[in-house]
Amino acid sequence: MSADSKPLVECRGLVKTFRLPALAAGPGSREFRAVDGLSLAVYPGETLALVGESGCGKSTTGRLLLRLEKPSAGTVTFEGRDLAALSAARLRTQRSRMQMIFQDPYGSLNPRLTVGAALAEPLRIHWRLSGKSLRERIAGLLENVGLRPEHARRYPHEFSGGQRQRIAIARAVSVNPGFVVADEPVSSLDISIQGQILKLLIELKKSLGMAMLFISHDLAVVRQISDRVAVMYRGRLVELAPAGELFSRPLHPYTRLLLSCVLAPRPGRKGAPPDIRSPEATGYRGFGCSFAGRCPLEIAACTRETPELRELYPDHYAACLVAGGKPLPDISR
Numbered sequence: 001m002s003a004d005s006k007p008l009v010e011c012r013g014l015v016k017t018f019r020l021p022a023l024a025a026g027p028g029s030r031e032f033r034a035v036d037g038l039s040l041a042v043y044p045g046e047t048l049a050l051v052g053e054s055g056c057g058k059s060t061t062g063r064l065l066l067r068l069e070k071p072s073a074g075t076v077t078f079e080g081r082d083l084a085a086l087s088a089a090r091l092r093t094q095r096s097r098m099q100m101i102f103q104d105p106y107g108s109l110n111p112r113l114t115v116g117a118a119l120a121e122p123l124r125i126h127w128r129l130s131g132k133s134l135r136e137r138i139a140g141l142l143e144n145v146g147l148r149p150e151h152a153r154r155y156p157h158e159f160s161g162g163q164r165q166r167i168a169i170a171r172a173v174s175v176n177p178g179f180v181v182a183d184e185p186v187s188s189l190d191i192s193i194q195g196q197i198l199k200l201l202i203e204l205k206k207s208l209g210m211a212m213l214f215i216s217h218d219l220a221v222v223r224q225i226s227d228r229v230a231v232m233y234r235g236r237l238v239e240l241a242p243a244g245e246l247f248s249r250p251l252h253p254y255t256r257l258l259l260s261c262v263l264a265p266r267p268g269r270k271g272a273p274p275d276i277r278s279p280e281a282t283g284y285r286g287f288g289c290s291f292a293g294r295c296p297l298e299i300a301a302c303t304r305e306t307p308e309l310r311e312l313y314p315d316h317y318a319a320c321l322v323a324g325g326k327p328l329p330d331i332s333r
């Protein structure tokens, strides 16, 4: 992003450790890191996409950034303030500036509340609206997301999936949040509806000036909506770049595989998707590159050195010992 803007949301060294269920734990560690030392900044007004295959830690990262979960280590700041240092009351106020849109709009809407009541809740709590101003705000929100004011009297089950997602979006943006985490917001929708919802999100983002972390495993969708893209693999960032740059010049072998759609599960070691929770199964020992064993460009150093994110081109970072330059000398022989 531009050098003069300050991050809106920033995490440093973010770690989230989960305990393994007894069966998955195997003989070694009974814990695994769903998020493993992640540092990332989201700038005001931008859409940063977070991509990677299932289980790599995208949703956990989103929840940590909104402090819906506590990190095991690391910090999250919003406008420079450490969220962990806020009192419960301040955190509640802060929450109105940080909202989430979920994959399943039905699950995120209370089936017993009319749409009007669902939209009223955050407006009453955070903006203390009531009466006519509340009704007008609700009507305006419904129109902003392509619905009609009279829809406020209906219940979620009376709407289609796409309409329900519009309602969930209206609720998330109702109190003008600076930051929204949209976690696979179109994945459960028909392709024909996906485009409409993406268009709506793009329009709202522009008109409200909010920043968005857009979580998705679908690169075609990400391409349409993002300003920058962060690629995640096994709890770590492996590449971060402006969207055009990432799609035209992907540097990390994992990103390149993702883009060429050849990550379908195959038998054998290389190419088989690892179970992030099972280091024993993948041979990953907590050091070296976590993509080693699956990487077509692997060199001997990859199992010994943990690659850090390096800026290989302006604003384009990759965590790979080989990408963007000559391979490191092989010192194993």
Ligand SMILES: Nc1ncnc2c1ncn2[C@@H]1O[C@H](COP(=O)(O)OP(=O)(O)OP(=O)(O)O)[C@@H](O)[C@H]1O
Pocket (backbone or CB within 6 Å): 018, 019, 034, 052, 053, 054, 055, 056, 057, 058, 059, 060, 061, 217, 276, 277
């Ligand atoms: N509360 C939890 N307890 C234990 N393990 C968890 C918990 N939440 C997530 N995990 C595990 O952490 C890892 C990362 O999960 P996460 O939901 O963040 O992945 P994701 O990238 O969002 O995947 P998907 O694309 O399938 O949504 C997974 O292995 C998941 O099983």
Ligand code: SF4
Pocket (backbone or CB within 6 Å): 252, 253, 254, 289, 290, 291, 292, 293, 295, 296, 297, 298, 299, 302, 307, 319, 320, 321, 322, 323
């Ligand atoms: S560090 Fe090595 S194993 Fe990891 S992505 Fe780069 S080349 Fe592949």
Ligand SMILES: [Mg+2]
Pocket (backbone or CB within 6 Å): 058, 059, 060, 183
């Ligand atoms: Mg997820």
